[in-house]
Amino acid sequence: MAFTMADAPSNQNRVVIGDLLSSGSSSYLVESVLGQGTFGTVAKCINLKDKKTVAIKMMRNQGYLAMQAKAEVHALLKLQLLDSEKSNVVQWYKIFTCKQHICLEFEHLDKSLYDFLKDRSFQPLLLKEIRPIVKQLANALDHLKAAGLIHTDIKLENIMLVNHAKEPYRVKVIDFGGAHEVSAATQGAYIQSLPYRSPEAILGLPYTEATDMWSVGCVIASLYLGFLLYPGSSEYDMMRYIVETQGHPPNTLLTLGQKTGCFFQRKSKNSFWKLKVLPLHHYSDLADFLFDLEFV
Secondary structure: OOOOOOOOHHHOOOOOOOOEEEOOOOEEEEEEEEEEEOOEEEEEEEEOOOOOEEEEEEEEOOHHHHHHHHHHHHHHHHHOOOOHHHHOEOOEEEEEEEOOEEEEEEEOOOEEHHHHHHHOOOOOOOHHHHHHHHHHHHHHHHHHHHOOEEOOOOOHHHEEEOOOOOOOOOEEEOOOOOOEEHHHOOOOOOOOOHHHOOHHHHHOOOOOOHHHHHHHHHHHHHHHHOOOOOOOOOHHHHHHHHHHHHOOOOHHHHHHOOOHHHOEEOOOOOOOOEEOOOOHHHOOOHHHHHHHHOOO
């Protein structure tokens, strides 16, 4: 078996076209690398046994990455009880290890909604194109709720078109690396990608599966606008955008937030919380600074 992995620590997750992976019962030829990052590599592969095209997610079998992989498998085992075709959730086939990597074999899908928008220069979708996506995402969240899971990382990159040429706008949710049971939700946990992070996650409030619905809303807004609804570069930016568009969070909720003091301030325990104004050099736009002054 040939398996090309660089020895340097920075290249521990690197895989290249032409590599062979083995699960013991099957061998896979790497056709292309679909994604590569800190948490591992996703490769498009051909199962040499049945000639089926699959996607294999590879993660280093050590330390935090191994823990992350095991957590994902725990979620995937629960999702296996669902009908992939009816739940709008990616189909997972099996897990195997290869050359100190944990490998997860999935069905191969088309492209993410992010890549789809990028390919069309981020031209907004029509409402008639967005509606079926909304329906399918709602269905996916309904099935996740039934399974007792919170995804925690719904975003354009984690929603895949199945086969856009043959089935326009049919989608499935992928990447359950951050998913966990509702009962395991920890107040103040660091969850969700920043542009899709819910107010309860930012403020350090208790959260439920409803936090995924917030992320779905941000996804749908991006499809309609052609850009991120909340393009914050920090949690403070995100909270400022939310206040600007949704209004001030209820004072009762702010009082319960573990991180409320990072974004809001009040003169006494009986007074109302007000959004903090950062020093002027923190703002890239004077209009943003003036907006914050209105809430002091």
